[in-house]
Amino acid sequence: MAGFLSDLVQYWRILPLIIVLGLGNGLPFGYHMSVISSSSLFVKGFINQTWIRRYGSPVSEEKVTLLWSTAISVYSVGGLLGSLVSGYMSRRFGKRRSHIFTDLLGITASLCLGLSKIGGLYEMIFVGRFLYGLTLGLAINIYIQYLGEISPRQLRGFINTSAPIFVSSGKLFGQIVGLREVLGTETLWPLMLSLCGFTELLQLIAMNFYPETPPYLILVKKDKSRGIKAMYRIWGPGDHQAALNEILAEQEMHKKSKSMTVMELVKDRSHRWQLYIVIVITLTLQMSGVSAIFYYARNIFLNAGLPQEKIPYISLGMGSFELAAVMLCSVMIERYGRKILLLGSYGFMATMLGGLTVTLSLQGWTHWMPYCSAVLVFLFIFFFGMGPGTLTVAIVIEMCSHSSRAAIFVIISCLNWTGLYVIGQVFPYVEAALGHYCFLIFFSNIVVSGIFLFFFLPETKGKTIQQITKEFNRMNFKNKKLQEPIEFSTSL
Numbered sequence: 001m002a003g004f005l006s007d008l009v010q011y012w013r014i015l016p017l018i019i020v021l022g023l024g025n026g027l028p029f030g031y032h033m034s035v036i037s038s039s040s041l042f043v044k045g046f047i048n049q050t051w052i053r054r055y056g057s058p059v060s061e062e063k064v065t066l067l068w069s070t071a072i073s074v075y076s077v078g079g080l081l082g083s084l085v086s087g088y089m090s091r092r093f094g095k096r097r098s099h100i101f102t103d104l105l106g107i108t109a110s111l112c113l114g115l116s117k118i119g120g121l122y123e124m125i126f127v128g129r130f131l132y133g134l135t136l137g138l139a140i141n142i143y144i145q146y147l148g149e150i151s152p153r154q155l156r157g158f159i160n161t162s163a164p165i166f167v168s169s170g171k172l173f174g175q176i177v178g179l180r181e182v183l184g185t186e187t188l189w190p191l192m193l194s195l196c197g198f199t200e201l202l203q204l205i206a207m208n209f210y211p212e213t214p215p216y217l218i219l220v221k222k223d224k225s226r227g228i229k230a231m232y233r234i235w236g237p238g239d240h241q242a243a244l245n246e247i248l249a250e251q252e253m254h255k256k257s258k259s260m261t262v263m264e265l266v267k268d269r270s271h272r273w274q275l276y277i278v279i280v281i282t283l284t285l286q287m288s289g290v291s292a293i294f295y296y297a298r299n300i301f302l303n304a305g306l307p308q309e310k311i312p313y314i315s316l317g318m319g320s321f322e323l324a325a326v327m328l329c330s331v332m333i334e335r336y337g338r339k340i341l342l343l344g345s346y347g348f349m350a351t352m353l354g355g356l357t358v359t360l361s362l363q364g365w366t367h368w369m370p371y372c373s374a375v376l377v378f379l380f381i382f383f384f385g386m387g388p389g390t391l392t393v394a395i396v397i398e399m400c401s402h403s404s405r406a407a408i409f410v411i412i413s414c415l416n417w418t419g420l421y422v423i424g425q426v427f428p429y430v431e432a433a434l435g436h437y438c439f440l441i442f443f444s445n446i447v448v449s450g451i452f453l454f455f456f457l458p459e460t461k462g463k464t465i466q467q468i469t470k471e472f473n474r475m476n477f478k479n480k481k482l483q484e485p486i487e488f489s490t491s492l
Contacts, residue, residue, distance in 0.1 A: 007154040013236040014150065017210055018159060022166030024103060024203025025143035028196035029136050030170025034319070035192060036072065038178025042189040044068055047122045071125055075133040076421040082137020083413030087406040089138060091220070091259040095146040096212045102139040103204035109135055110197025117190045128193070135200075137417065141409040148397035148405065149213035150234050152243060157333035157461065160394035161326070168326045168385065170196075172319035179312060210234070215402045218247050220259065246464050250401055265407040273475040274404070275411070277457055278396055282412050284346075284449040285388045286419035289353055289442030290381070292427065294318075296436070297377055303363060303370040318381050325385025337461040338395050339453075345387020346450040352380040353443040360436035398460040399468050 008015075044064050051059035059067075089098045112128030144163055151159040177183045183192035211217075211230040218227035227247070231240045265271055301314050329341060359373040400408045430438050458471045 007152070008158075010238060011152055011155060011235050014152075014155075014159070014234055017150065017234065018147070018162050020203050020206040020210075021099075021143055021146060022162055022169075023199040024099070024106075024206075025136075025139045026163050026166025027170035027173065027199055028106065028132075029140050030167035030172075031174040031196050032075070032132060032136065032170075034171040034174030035178055036075075038174070038184050039189050039193055040068065042184075042186060043071065043122070043125060045186070046117060046125075050120060050122050053120070067122070071129050073421065074126055074130040076417050078130040078133025078135075079137035080133075080414060080417040080421075082134040082139075083141055083410055083417055084137075086138050086141035086413065087259075087262065087410040090142050090145060090406045094212045094216050094220075095142050095149070096207055096210065098138065098142045099146070099207050100204060102135050102142065103200045103207070105131060106135040106139070106200040107197050107204070110194040110200070114190050114194030114197070125193075137413060141406075141413050144393055144397060145405055145409060146213060149215045149402070152235060153246075153462070153464070155334075156398065157338070157394055158330050160397050161330035161333055161390050163393055164326045164385075164390040165323070165330060168319070168323040168389070172316070172323055175312070175316050175319050214243070215247050215250075219251050219402050246466070247402075249464070249466050250403075259402070260404050260407045262407045262410050265404055265411075268404075270469075270473065270476055271400075271404050273456065273472050274399055275408070277399070277453070278408055278412060279415070280449055280452055281342075281388065281392050281395065281457075282415045283419070284445060285392050286416065286423065287442060287445040288349065288384060288388055289439060289446075290384050290389070291423055292431070292438060292442060293377055293380055300360075300370065300373045300377055303373070305370070318378065321378055322381050322385040322389065325382045326390045329386045329390040333391070333394065334461070337459050338391055338398075339457055339459045342387050342391045342395070342457075343450055343454055345383045345391075346446050346453075348383040349380055349387065350443050350446045350450070352376050352383065353439045353446070356380070357436060357439045357443070360439075395457070395460060398463075398465075399458070399472070401465050401469065 047064055047067055048059050051057075086098075089101070093101070109128045109131035112124045112131060116122065116124035116128065140163075144160075147159055147163060148156075177192050177195065183189065183195070211226075211233050212221075214227040214230045214234070217223050217230055221227075228240075228244065231243065260268065260271075265275065297315070297318065298311055301311055302308065306314060333341065356373060356376045359369055359376060362369050363373070396408060396412065397405070427438075430441070434441075456475070458468060460468055
């Protein structure tokens with residue numbers, strides 16, 4: 001802990017940048033995941049009022065449901081499109097200028113949402129939701145890459161896990177402002193939907209004072225002097241020779257190629273096992289059961305005898321539990337490493353799902369059984385925050401080279417946005433057919449993925465990208481002699 005604090009003091013200049021990036025990217029991403037449920041009744045009422053004003057009669061329940069589901073789905077469509085072009089944006093314009101573009105797009109989306117009621121146009125909600133999906137599909141990829149490229153090795157785990165901290169904070173913030181005592185009212189719901197426009201405005205202003213990332217300047221722009229200046233501006237004074245050597249070594253490893261496209265990555269044998277692991281941990285995150293837990297939580301709490309009007313406040317407790325776990329993980333990651341925390345969390349999550357299946361089956365057996373189910377829900381959320389909810393991003397950043405990172409995150413985002421859409425459409429039917437036994441599907445997925453990662457995922461703690469690549473190459477080129485990574489001693 002003492003070493004972590006001393007490193008944090010040494011690199012204190014990076015902390016304001018992490019906060020600005022988190023407020024402008026991670027927080028809106030989490031916020032719009034939770035705030036949409038708080039606004040559903042108000043938006044449906046607004047659609048009905050607009051319909052009566054236009055056509056003189058109320059809209060049918062089926063049409064309201066269709067319009068509301070459209071508002072939900074266009075967000076995922078925008079997110080998927082944004083993620084598809086994020087690789088090109090980061091390669092062509094760099095992370096800093098791409099952030100400025102996404103901020104302008106996000107502010108426009110916020111204005112559409114915030115002015116929809118004043119304008120009397122529910123269509124502005126569709127446009128705003130689509131633009132916000134496009135914004136966050138772009139921004140979250142570029143944000144995570146930016147974090148990975150400005151992180152000194154001593155604080156790499158902590159800085160890379162700052163993204164999940166802000167995402168979880170955004171989800172909790174969305175639950176808080178959705179309460180009727182805050183912005184969850186008939187009058188203030190447009191402000192609730194557009195609130196994150198202020199954080200994006202803050203980032204738009206602040207990013208004009210920060211440089212592009214050193215790896216992008218050195219590896220893509222071939223401008224070593226600007227890259228060194230960027231190191232000093234982001235990290236402050238000190239000896240950054242080791243970081244420069246690591247970037248130059250990566251440049252030598254990939255001197256014949258620039259940033260890879262998705263198709264180049266898929267065809268490249270040297271990244272085959274990295275790609276396999278990225279796909280597995282991304283799909284495991286989607287199929288971990290966390291969406292089902294949140295779906296079931298309301299019924300579980302009601303069966304435990306909790307008053308219906310108290311359920312939103314219990315949900316705040318769940319969000320707070322997740323945030324606490326994410327923050328704890330960000331501190332523990334440099335001490336215990338990534339692999340042991342991830343696999344340990346998988347084991348506890350699978351145990352909670354198995355236990356939840358049993359307690360829900362025995363719900364009427366005794367009066368205290370619903371309380372056991374409620375405890376298991378909270379524990380599952382905690383271990384999700386301690387494991388895949390936090391570590392997935394950090395592991396992917398650390399095991400992928402700069403040349404492959406943009407393409408890797410395009411693939412991850414496409415899987416995530418598609419998974420969100422498919423699970424949202426399919427899960428209600430699976431739940432209707434299987435009931436609480438649907439948790440066994442998620443249980444099996446976690447167990448199988450955990451076994452796979454136990455054998456094939458290397459520990460990335462404290463290792464350079466060259467060392468990690470060498471470990472993967474033992475699997476990528478099993479029958480070929482590998483060239484040792486090149487060491488540099490170029491001085492600043």
